[in-house]
Amino acid sequence: MRNPDLDSRVRGNDRRGSYIMSTYTSPKVEVRESGIEGHGVFAKEKILKGDVVFDFSKGKGKMISGAEMDKLCAEGRDYGIQVGEDLFFAATENSEMEAGDYLNHSCDANLGIRDSLKMIAMRDIEPGEETAFDYAMSETSDYKMDCKCGKPNCRGIITGEDWKRKDLQERYNGYFSDYVAKKISNTHE
Ligand SMILES: C[S@@+](CC[C@H](N)C(=O)[O-])C[C@H]1O[C@@H](n2cnc3c(N)ncnc32)[C@H](O)[C@@H]1O
Numbered sequence: 128m129r130n131p132d133l134d135s136r137v138r139g140n141d142r143r144g145s146y147i148m149s150t151y152t153s154p155k156v157e158v159r160e161s162g163i164e165g166h167g168v169f170a171k172e173k174i175l176k177g178d179v180v181f182d183f184s185k186g187k188g189k190m191i192s193g194a195e196m197d198k199l200c201a202e203g204r205d206y207g208i209q210v211g212e213d214l215f216f217a218a219t220e221n222s223e224m225e226a227g228d229y230l231n232h233s234c235d236a237n238l239g240i241r242d243s244l245k246m247i248a249m250r251d252i253e254p255g256e257e258t259a260f261d262y263a264m265s266e267t268s269d270y271k272m273d274c275k276c277g278k279p280n281c282r283g284i285i286t287g288e289d290w291k292r293k294d295l296q297e298r299y300n301g302y303f304s305d306y307v308a309k310k311i312s313n314t315h316e
Pocket residue numbers: 161163164165166167205206207228229230231232233272273274275276
């Protein structure tokens with residue numbers, strides 16, 4: 128008899144153990160050139176609030192340290208998401224790149240994080256809109272980026288300190304990575 132659970136785990140083309148693993152990517156999105164920077168991820172059809180758009184937890188990337196992430200960024204490979212104080216999940220080589228690696232930052236995010244590696248829609252997203260999260264939801268490292276999101280509330284410069292801002296903590300309540308949410312609740316104790 129076919130095992131549907133096994134079937135769902137063998138899609139993709141990267142073997143880990145006896146399974147083939149890859150990031151769950153909603154069929155409602157695709158990678159296109161972005162007005163923000165390089166490429167981004169866009170809605171092909173309407174995405175509803177609460178939809179899971181990406182789940183990197185079975186993705187092709189690797190867990191790496193902050194030093195390894197810094198090295199990749201210096202090589203122009205900023206395709207990682209911070210999941211712990213010194214822990215990043217990242218595409219470390221071309222064969223590990225997936226659509227979700229092209230998610231840009233927006234200061235008016237329409238995606239938020241569930242757990243550490245799932246991206247969910249914070250609101251309904253219309254076809255043609257770029258999907259983007261706010262890097263403040265996951266980043267606490269020594270990090271700085273000039274933002275080109277173009278939103279009226281653009282912060283201009285994005286840093287690994289932004290998670291400390293009260294306005295962002297309120298705006299993105301429930302959408303921070305578990306790791307950052309824990310840091311926020313520790314500062315309130
Ligand atoms: C995960 S990649 C996103 C995909 C990237 N646009 C590409 O085509 O390779 C992260 C990098 O994209 C760029 N980026 C993402 N969001 C940005 C933003 N709001 N403003 C300027 N650059 C951005 C920065 O260079 C950042 O290091």
